[in-house]
Amino acid sequence: MENFLSQLPRLKLQNDAEEVSKGPSSTKDPERELKQGHLQGAFDHEDAHMWPETPPAEARCDSLIPAGANEAVLEKLQDKVLKEVGGAFSCVLGVLGDRLGLYKAMDGAGKVTPAELAVRTGCSERLMREWLNANAAAGWVAYHAPSETFELTAEQAMVLARDENPSNLMGLMEVAASLSGTHLETLASTFKSGRGLSYGEQPVGMARGIARATATEWEALLVQVWLPALGDILEEELERGGKVADVGCGFGATTLMMARSYPNSTFVGFDRHELSVLQARAIAKDNGIEGNVSFQVSTAKNFPGDGFTLITMLDSLHDFGDPLGAAKHVYEALADGGIWLIVEHLTDGKLSGNLTNPLARVLYSFSTLVCVPNALSQEGGCSWGACAGEAKIRGVVEAAGPFREFRRIAESPRHMVFAARK
Numbered sequence: 001m002e003n004f005l006s007q008l009p010r011l012k013l014q015n016d017a018e019e020v021s022k023g024p025s026s027t028k029d030p031e032r033e034l035k036q037g038h039l040q041g042a043f044d045h046e047d048a049h050m051w052p053e054t055p056p057a058e059a060r061c062d063s064l065i066p067a068g069a070n071e072a073v074l075e076k077l078q079d080k081v082l083k084e085v086g087g088a089f090s091c092v093l094g095v096l097g098d099r100l101g102l103y104k105a106m107d108g109a110g111k112v113t114p115a116e117l118a119v120r121t122g123c124s125e126r127l128m129r130e131w132l133n134a135n136a137a138a139g140w141v142a143y144h145a146p147s148e149t150f151e152l153t154a155e156q157a158m159v160l161a162r163d164e165n166p167s168n169l170m171g172l173m174e175v176a177a178s179l180s181g182t183h184l185e186t187l188a189s190t191f192k193s194g195r196g197l198s199y200g201e202q203p204v205g206m207a208r209g210i211a212r213a214t215a216t217e218w219e220a221l222l223v224q225v226w227l228p229a230l231g232d233i234l235e236e237e238l239e240r241g242g243k244v245a246d247v248g249c250g251f252g253a254t255t256l257m258m259a260r261s262y263p264n265s266t267f268v269g270f271d272r273h274e275l276s277v278l279q280a281r282a283i284a285k286d287n288g289i290e291g292n293v294s295f296q297v298s299t300a301k302n303f304p305g306d307g308f309t310l311i312t313m314l315d316s317l318h319d320f321g322d323p324l325g326a327a328k329h330v331y332e333a334l335a336d337g338g339i340w341l342i343v344e345h346l347t348d349g350k351l352s353g354n355l356t357n358p359l360a361r362v363l364y365s366f367s368t369l370v371c372v373p374n375a376l377s378q379e380g381g382c383s384w385g386a387c388a389g390e391a392k393i394r395g396v397v398e399a400a401g402p403f404r405e406f407r408r409i410a411e412s413p414r415h416m417v418f419a420a421r422k
C-alpha cells in the first residue's frame with residue numbers, strides 16, 4: 001500500500017515557517033487547565049483497564065517490517081541513519097550555540113543550570129533547558145543528574161567553544177547547517193539542471209564556515225612547516241622581497257598569515273567569489289595588515305601579474321571548472337625557479353580507496369553540495385570534487401608546462417601538500 005503522505009504537494013519551506021509562526025488558533029492552555037484540575041480524573045473511568053497488559057504482535061511495530069527484510073540488518077541500518085539524523089539536528093543546535101555564545105558562556109563556568117545560562121546569555125530559560133537537554137543527549141555537554149546541572153568539559157570546550165583550538169569543529173558545523181533549510185530547494189533544482197551553483201549562490205554561512213574550518217590548521221602549518229619545507233632559497237627570497245599570489249584565497253587567512261610573516265614581500269589574494277574578497281579586505285584592515293597585501297576578484301585562469309616567486313592554492317584547485325587552464329596560467333605567471341604550492345584534501349582518487357577514511361563522509365557530502373556544483377557552474381567542463389587524489393593533480397601539473405620538479409612535500413592528518421618548481 002502506498003503511503004498517502006507521499007501524494008501531498010511539496011510545500012514551500014518559507015510557508016512552513018509562516019504557518020508555524022502563526023501558531024494554533026485555540027486559546028486554551030492545557031498545562032494550566034491540568035494544574036487547575038480541569039483534566040484531572042479524565043482517566044478514572046470504570047473501563048480504564050479494558051486493554052490487555054501486553055499488546056498483541058500486530059499492535060507492535062513488528063508488523064511494520066516488510067516481508068523478506070532481514071530484521072537485524074534493518075535495525076542496524078535504522079540505528080545508523082537515526083544517529084546521523086540526530087547529528088544533523090545537533091549541527092543546527094551547535095551553530096545556534098555558537099551564534100548566541102552559549103558554549104563560550106559555559107567554557108570554564110563549571111556546573112550551570114539552565115536559568116544561570118539564560119541569565120549569562122540573555123536567552124529564554126525554557127529554551128536553554130531544552131537546548132542543554134539536547135546537547136546532553138548528544139554527549140556534547142556533560143549532565144550532572146543529582147544537581148540537575150550541565151557542564152562543558154575541557155575537551156568539549158576545545159571542539160565547541162574555543163575558535164583558536166585546532167580541534168574546533170564549529171566551522172564545519174556552520175557549513176553543514178547553512179546548506180539545509182530553504183537552500184534545499186536551490187540545491188534540488190541544481191541537481192535537476194546540472195547547471196551548477198557557484199560560491200556566490202550558496203548561503204554566506206557556507207564560505208564563512210569554510211574559512212573557520214581550516215584557519216587553525218593553516219595557522220599551525222603553512223608558515224611554520226610547509227613554506228620552510230620548500231627550501232632555503234625560497235625562504236631567503238621571501239625574506240628579501242618576493243611576490244606571492246594566493247589563488248582561491250577565500251577569506252584570505254593564508255594570504256594574511258604569509259604577509260604578516262614576510263613583511264618585505266608583496267602578497268595578492270585572488271578569488272572568484274566577490275564576497276570572500278570583500279571579507280578578506282575587511283579582515284586585513286581590522287588586523288592592520290595592509291601595507292604588503294591586497295585582494296582582488298579574479299579567476300584562477302586569468303589573475304593578473306607575472307614573475308611570482310610563489311603561487312599558493314589551499315583547498316582550491318579541486319574547485320575549479322578548468323584546473324588545467326589554471327595550471328597553465330600558473331606556469332606562465334611564475335618567475336623562473338618559482339614554486340607552485342598545492343594543498344589538497346588527503347584522499348585517494350578512487351572511492352574504494354577512501355571508504356575507510358574517517359573524513360570521507362564529510363568530504364563527499366561537502367563535495368556533492370558545494371565543490372562539484374561550484375565547478376559545474378564554471379567554464380571548463382571539469383569537476384574533480386573534494387576527493388580528487390594525487391594522480392589528477394600530478395596530471396595537470398605535468399600537462400601545464402615543463403616544471404623542473406613535482407613532489408609531495410608534506411602531509412597532515414587532513415591534507416597532502418605538493419610543490420612544483422618552474
Ligand SMILES: C[S@@+](CC[C@H](N)C(=O)[O-])C[C@H]1O[C@@H](n2cnc3c(N)ncnc32)[C@H](O)[C@@H]1O
Binds near residue numbers: 276316374378
Ligand atoms: C574551499 S575554498 C578554500 C578557501 C581558502 N583557500 C581557505 O582555505 O580557506 C575554495 C575557494 O576557491 C574559490 N574558487 C573557486 N573557483 C575559483 C576559480 N575558478 N578561480 C578563483 N577562485 C575560485 C572559491 O570562491 C573559494 O573561496
